[in-house]
Amino acid sequence: MVRVNEVWPGGSAGPKRRHGRRVTVVGAGIAGLVAAYELEGLGYRVEVLEGNDRVGGRIRTHRFGAGDDAPSVELGAMRIPTRHWRTLGYIDQLGLGDRIRRFTTLLSDENAFIATDGGHTRIRDASDVLCRQFRREAVFARYSDATIAFGAWLTAVVDAIAPPDLRRALRSDLRDQLLDLVEKIDLTSFLHGSARDRVDLHFLFSAHPGLRSACSRRLNSFLDDILTETSPALLRLAGGMDQLPRRLAERLQAKVSCGHKVVGIEVRSDDVLLHVKTDTRTFVRRTDFVVCTVPFPVLRRMWLSGFDADKRAVLNDTVYCPATKVAFHCREPFWLQEGITGGASFSGGRIRQTYYPPAEEAADRGAALLASYTIGEEADWLGRLPAAQRYRVVLKELGVMHPQVLRPGMVLGAASVVWGRSPWTLGGCATRWGKDAAAREQERLRAARPVNRLFFAGEHSASVPAWIEGAIESALHAVRQIAEYEPPRGTAHSRHRKTLGAPR
Numbered sequence: 465m466v467r468v469n470e471v472w473p474g475g476s477a478g479p480k481r482r483h484g485r486r487v488t489v490v491g492a493g494i495a496g497l498v499a500a501y502e503l504e505g506l507g508y509r510v511e512v513l514e515g516n517d518r519v520g521g522r523i524r525t526h527r528f529g530a531g532d533d534a535p536s537v538e539l540g541a542m543r544i545p546t547r548h549w550r551t552l553g554y555i556d557q558l559g560l561g562d563r564i565r566r567f568t569t570l571l572s573d574e575n576a577f578i579a580t581d582g583g584h585t586r587i588r589d590a591s592d593v594l595c596r597q598f599r600r601e602a603v604f605a606r607y608s609d610a611t612i613a614f615g616a617w618l619t620a621v622v623d624a625i626a627p628p629d630l631r632r633a634l635r636s637d638l639r640d641q642l643l644d645l646v647e648k649i650d651l652t653s654f655l656h657g658s659a660r661d662r663v664d665l666h667f668l669f670s671a672h673p674g675l676r677s678a679c680s681r682r683l684n685s686f687l688d689d690i691l692t693e694t695s696p697a698l699l700r701l702a703g704g705m706d707q708l709p710r711r712l713a714e715r716l717q718a719k720v721s722c723g724h725k726v727v728g729i730e731v732r733s734d735d736v737l738l739h740v741k742t743d744t745r746t747f748v749r750r751t752d753f754v755v756c757t758v759p760f761p762v763l764r765r766m767w768l769s770g771f772d773a774d775k776r777a778v779l780n781d782t783v784y785c786p787a788t789k790v791a792f793h794c795r796e797p798f799w800l801q802e803g804i805t806g807g808a809s810f811s812g813g814r815i816r817q818t819y820y821p822p823a824e825e826a827a828d829r830g831a832a833l834l835a836s837y838t839i840g841e842e843a844d845w846l847g848r849l850p851a852a853q854r855y856r857v858v859l860k861e862l863g864v865m866h867p868q869v870l871r872p873g874m875v876l877g878a879a880s881v882v883w884g885r886s887p888w889t890l891g892g893c894a895t896r897w898g899k900d901a902a903a904r905e906q907e908r909l910r911a912a913r914p915v916n917r918l919f920f921a922g923e924h925s926a927s928v929p930a931w932i933e934g935a936i937e938s939a940l941h942a943v944r945q946i947a948e949y950e951p952p953r954g955t956a957h958s959r960h961r962k963t964l965g966a967p968r
């Protein structure tokens with residue numbers, strides 16, 4: 465099976481089954497559920513403690529109403545790059561393969577909008593406006609039309625997706641070196657769009673990897689995400705991404721105890737003590753091994769004992785980028801009347817991106833709209849507002865691009881998640897922006913390094929943070945470490961020193 469090969473890359477069935485050993489997994493997000501599933505497969509006695517009242521963590525499908533035909537929207541993860549084979553492997557293995565559909569992404573529906581200095585313009589007509597706007601900066605005026613088109617569209621994409629500091633970084637990169645390098649390339653074969661007036665950024669950056677050297681480190685480390693998020697090679701799960709964690713939880717024999725918040729972790733020489741709080745009681749669970757998938761901003765607020773100095777440091781050093789999503793339940797998918805069948809607009813202002821989820825549900829129940837998706841400062845700003853005010857701000861800004869949304873009775877309801885303020889995350893996703901590849905790997909190793917019998921998983925300890933794929937990769941890594949665990953010899957008693965293996 466795929467999963468065994470991944471846990472044991474050599475393709476063997478792994479070491480002898482460790483029947484009877486108890487592993488407690490903390491957190492029932494995708495990392496925790498995959499770890500539990502695989503450990504169970506290896507014969508461990510597994511239980512999962514989840515603080516929230518649901519499984520899935522940052523995979524969160526919101527349904528406006530009860531039942532499978534209620535309009536739904538993704539308030540957490542929403543797309544799967546086709547190269548994320550681990551994620552797709554589990555989808556397949558869990559019998560969800562027939563629900564995979566293409567995900568239409570930002571700026572790919574030519575009828576969607578893009579915010580420009582002159583207001584919202586249809587994407588199909590935007591090239592002229594964006595290029596004129598770009599050329600207005602005197603330093604750029606000397607470049608050829610094709611180079612200007614490159615600069616204008618890269619700026620538009622980065623403006624749509626990146627937080628403000630990265631948007632600023634791009635401008636100085638373009639000025640310093642990037643456009644000079646692009647000017648030397650014949651861009652003819654990279655032009656696309658109905659009028660061949662857009663530059664295929666994915667194709668260009670992969671054909672000319674040297675262009676990356678002209679990007680500042682901070683932008684460079686975010687560029688992969690930017691290119692991935694605007695790539696045509698993206699998929700989704702019809703019926704909601706939360707089917708993946710829910711199906712995994714159903715397949716477990718292990719008990720998944722929701723409403724069980726871990727408030728303290730005590731690492732000892734031969735076991736781990738978890739201090740757990742429910743609505744009605746507080747108790748201590750002794751266990752042989754723990755897989756902790758709790759996001760670091762939450763973990764660093766817990767009472768922790770037996771953690772060495774470097775582990776404490778990495779808990780504090782790991783930086784998270786806030787993210788906020790605001791969705792509206794609309795009476796009807798009014799955007800269809802404007803010819804928008806999916807994808808997303810760059811709405812600009814403080815709401816940044818607006819996604820039009822495919823309306824697969826019963827038409828008489830209305831349609832869901834992801835009115836605003838923000839990260840960084842804008843996510844923080846929206847997140848600080850009380851919910852009702854947040855909805856008013858989003859509605860007002862959205863109404864500039866889509867006046868139909870302001871019609872009486874058009875918005876039937878709203879929902880949002882401010883991930884930076886969710887008590888279960890206290891951040892959107894881990895970021896390693898501004899670090900070179902070696903520094904990123906070093907931080908990953910520090911984050912993933914176990915403390916004696918306490919093992920770590922979660923997107924923050926993966927080589928691809930901020931993706932489901934990374935969370936799964938980290939879970940498989942932790943499972944492998946547990947299965948290979950041998951207690952360090954002759955060190956049975958130091959509570960503060962013992963760790964399994966230095967960073968590799």
Ligand SMILES: Cc1cc2nc3c(=O)[nH]c(=O)nc-3n(C[C@H](O)[C@H](O)[C@H](O)COP(=O)(O)OP(=O)(O)OC[C@H]3O[C@@H](n4cnc5c(N)ncnc54)[C@H](O)[C@@H]3O)c2cc1C
Pocket residue numbers: 490491492493494495496513514515516519520521522523539540541542543544724725726727757758759762787788789883887888889892893921922923924929930931932933934935
């Ligand atoms: C807005 C947004 C959009 C995203 N978009 C995408 C996308 O399109 N595609 C993609 O692949 N990825 C996307 N991601 C990233 C993806 O969602 C995450 O990488 C992945 O879901 C993280 O899984 P995890 O198991 O590491 O963490 P989580 O899902 O956060 O799981 C951690 C679990 O621990 C629980 N927990 C926390 N504290 C405690 C405690 N004290 N006691 C017990 N349990 C506790 C939490 O409730 C949670 O269930 C997005 C993330 C966000 C926030």
